[in-house]
Amino acid sequence: MQKKAIFLIIYNLYISKGGKLNLNTQHKSFLFKVILISTFGGLLFGYDTGVINGALPYMSEELGLTPFTEGLVASSLLFGAAIGAVFGGQLADYIGRRKNIVYLALLFFISTVGCTLAPNVTIMVISRFLLGLAVGGASVTVPSYLAEMAPAEGRGRMVTQNELMIVSGQLLAFVFNAILGNAMGDHPHVWRYMLVIAALPAIFLFFGMLKMPESPRWLVSKRKNDAALSVLRKVRDENQAQVELNEIKEAFAKEKETKKATFKEMIAIPWVRRILFLGIGTAVVMQITGVNSIMYYGTEILKDAGFETKVALIANIANGVISVVATLVGIWFLGKVGRRPMLITGLAGTTTAHLLIGIFSLTLEGSAALPYIVLTLTVTFLAFMQGAIAPVTWLMISEMFPTRFRGIGMGIAVFCLWIVNSLIGLMFPVLLATVGLSITFFVFVVLGLLAITFVSKYLPETKGLTLEQLEHQFRTYDKRGAQEGLNKKAVR
CATH class of the missing domain: 1.20.1250.20 (MFS general substrate transporter like domains)
Structure with a gap:
């Protein structure tokens, strides 16, 4: 009961403020779990783009980086993100939002470990590029998943939580950089400790999303209407769930008739x-x-x-x-x-x-x-x-x-x-x-x-x-x- 009460308080503070949501305590607590777990993709986005800020000075010494290779290490993630953003949405349409986030969490973990253990610039750039694919994929898949799980009244605030998690991830990166840099600044591998921290939220995202439901809209697109209704019942009351399912089915039918x-x-x-x-x-x-x-x-x-x-x-x-x-x-x-x-x-x-x-x-x-x-x-x-x-x-x-x-x-x-x-x-x-x-x-x-x-x-x-x-x-x-x-x- 205490957990549900905490979920309800935080949900009301951050999501339903500014608009009344016709949801009971159980629906709100479940939606809070959806937000908390899925937006760890945004947290990883922020941490992985911000951690290079503090790691670079130490990394430059060990890997012998020049100004150009410093830029290459930082920007390789961004080139990967450009490609990940383009194909991430298409992959989410094909395999589902939830499953795509699970795979992205796995890619976050593998590429983070690759960056942490990189013995030279080449491996670092490749690992950062793969990390960028995960960042780009998360930048389009997580907001889509949140938008499709959210009730219409709270969609704007629910989706913007991902942007808040991104800047929070950057802040966490700066804080850990400062702590490790000042406590272990003389250690030659301090930058590796800065990078490996990102593996922890990746693990949380992976196992957390395994317990999350698939987006009801994606389920309807695959003609799994009963499964979609079951998901909607977890986050809406019975009448809302049925009405929204019918709206999704009508919208999808219209989309199929429209030329791409x-x-x-x-x-x-x-x-x-x-x-x-x-x-x-x-x-x-x-x-x-x-x-x-x-x-x-x-x-x-x-x-x-x-x-x-x-x-x-x-x-x-x-x-x-x-x-x-x-x-x-x-x-x-x-x-x-x-x-x-x-x-x-x-x-x-x-x-x-x-x-x-x-x-x-x-x-x-x-x-x-x-x-x-x-x-x-x-x-x-x-x-x-x-x-x-x-x-x-x-x-x-x-x-x-x-x-x-x-x-x-x-x-x-x-x-x-x-x-x-x-x-x-x-x-x-x-x-x-x-x-x-x-x-x-x-x-x-x-x-x-x-x-x-x-x-x-x-x-x-x-x-x-x-x-x-x-x-x-x-x-x-x-x-x-x-x-x-x-x-x-x-x-x-």
């Missing part, structure tokens, strides 16, 4: 082509802020500014804390503020932070105050990034594509996001080593100004519009543009 969208078709239709341009542009805007240069190389940046490695590891925890807090604030702001002003404000904040880092690292080089100024500015940067840019980006990418093109459109946009992310991860340490801290951040200032220009000139406001109204807006904009072109020709 193709990339060629997206390019051929002008208004859809414009949406694809905006989707890719929005994804690229998020990455050229340089957010992951701080999440992956924060310790290196603070060392370059003047901190010793052990102090930099502790100071870097502040970046993890602000990411978690700002994500919570950003989720709250999404319902209060328009997408465009939120995104432009966030970009203005991150670009200003980059500009100040560049100026102070140039004018105060060698000063005792510089590392503390840089730390303050990286924390400020992440407050704008995680509180405004990140939540808006993922939301806009998911809502701007019309239903028929949403799967393929989001797949292309997210693939581009990961590719740009990996290129920045590859080139950042090279830039840092060749042109220095100040010039590197001035480059991000230029990219930030380009991002603000793109959002101001091209990105429409989507808040307050239904998906159908958005589609109508894009269609009519295309017609207006065509008519204006004909008018110009007539004048000539």
